[in-house]
Amino acid sequence: MSIVDGNPNVDTTVFYNASNENNLLYPDKFHQWQTRNNFKSYRQIGRFSDNEIAEHLPVDKDKTVVLIGGPDKMGSHWIKALKQMGIERSQIYYEKFSW
Incomplete structure (x- = not known):
């Protein structure tokens, strides 16, 4: 979290998963980051598949x-x-x- 806060000009994508809704922490912080043009996040209950991650990797x-x-x-x-x-x-x- 401190890396995202400390580097607001860096293109950033966060994949964040938890076992249940109560474990998805810092919703206010994610909402704040979402207002940046260079920030994307994918948050979900349960694990991400390898394909879900691969789809969002940059070409370069x-x-x-x-x-x-x-x-x-x-x-x-x-x-x-x-x-x-x-x-x-x-x-x-x-x-x-x-x-």
Whole structure:
């Protein structure tokens, strides 16, 4: 969240999922960010499929940076999937956390 706040001029897309509605945190912050022309977010209950993510990746992947935060198993999955989608490992940053 601090990266999105601190970089208002950077094109940003956020994929945010939770197991239930109560776990989709910071609705006011997402609403505020949505007013920016260079911000998109996809929020949903349940996991995103690999295809859902792949559809929204930029064509020019060379300048793409991916930040992942979540449980170890999720991080491992997305690192592998993103590499298969053409994102270099050096462009992927992962922060492990769990509730």
